[in-house]
Amino acid sequence: xxxxxxxxxxxxxxxxxxxxxxxxxxxxxxxxxxxxxxxxxxxxxxxxxxxxxxxxxxxxxxxxxxxxxxxxxxxxxxxxxxxxxxxxxxxxxxxxxxxxxxxxxxxxxxxxx
Amino acid sequence: xxxxxxxxxxxxxxxxxxxxxxxxxxxxxxxxxxxxxxxxxxxxxxxxxxxxxxxxxxxxxxxxxxxxxxxxxxxxxxxxxxxxxxxxxxxxxxxxxxxxxxxxxxxxxxxx
Numbered sequence: 643x644x645x646x647x648x649x650x651x652x653x654x655x656x657x658x659x660x661x662x663x664x665x666x667x668x669x670x671x672x673x674x675x676x677x678x679x680x681x682x683x684x685x686x687x688x689x690x691x692x693x694x695x696x697x698x699x700x701x702x703x704x705x706x707x708x709x710x711x712x713x714x715x716x717x718x719x720x721x722x723x724x725x726x727x728x729x730x731x732x733x734x735x736x737x738x739x740x741x742x743x744x745x746x747x748x749x750x751x752x753x754x755x
Numbered sequence: 756x757x758x759x760x761x762x763x764x765x766x767x768x769x770x771x772x773x774x775x776x777x778x779x780x781x782x783x784x785x786x787x788x789x790x791x792x793x794x795x796x797x798x799x800x801x802x803x804x805x806x807x808x809x810x811x812x813x814x815x816x817x818x819x820x821x822x823x824x825x826x827x828x829x830x831x832x833x834x835x836x837x838x839x840x841x842x843x844x845x846x847x848x849x850x851x852x853x854x855x856x857x858x859x860x861x862x863x864x865x866x867x
Contacts, residue, residue: 678856685759685845685858686798727796742788742811743856745798 645669648728650748654724656755660717664730667711672734675706676743677731679751686729686745689715707732720753725753758782761846761859769867776831778846786810788847788856789830791819794795804829813822834844835837 647665654660666675676691690697690704692713699748703716717724729748759780768774772842788811789801803811807823816850829846843863847856 676855683860685847685860686856687858688855691855729798742800742803744800745799747796 651750654720660720662715673732676731678729687740759859767865780848784848790845792843841866
């Protein structure tokens, strides 16, 4: 079972920031927060991950609360191509090849023109 | 310049048949995976291989047999196909533990 809770759907106006929340209140100290997205008819795509500190890359920013019980993925300027299902996943490192991602239902983000 | 490629993209077959799905990655990754996405869109891991060795084997019927001839390939063979096997199967790879997974675009299997 997924250890995260996400809203089932969100809308965002094109060009605006999309803020996708995720609750992971039972996260353990050795568990990372990963974000992936799945555009229709494609395989999941890695976006970003973090442990404690906020992270930023060319795709997005990840803000993790100090108690690590929730996080927010920020797409700074959403485009129509960002319409997808976004998955927040927590998982520990546990040995070569043995770490696994458990995908929940995710949040369907619709970017509106 | 595809990183993780699966063939075929679509597979329609009848119950009882045996079929294979092939997966190849050109990223030089050590670990490869098979995931299944069911009709409710849940993605679940089936297998993972690290350097051709089976690491994870989730509760999957033994009709499913992964085969890794080398680090770059992880094929999935399914015997005696059942209606419930209909799903989208995704292959993925990663360089090492904890590093991002790169997924293929999936194989949609339909069993009639």
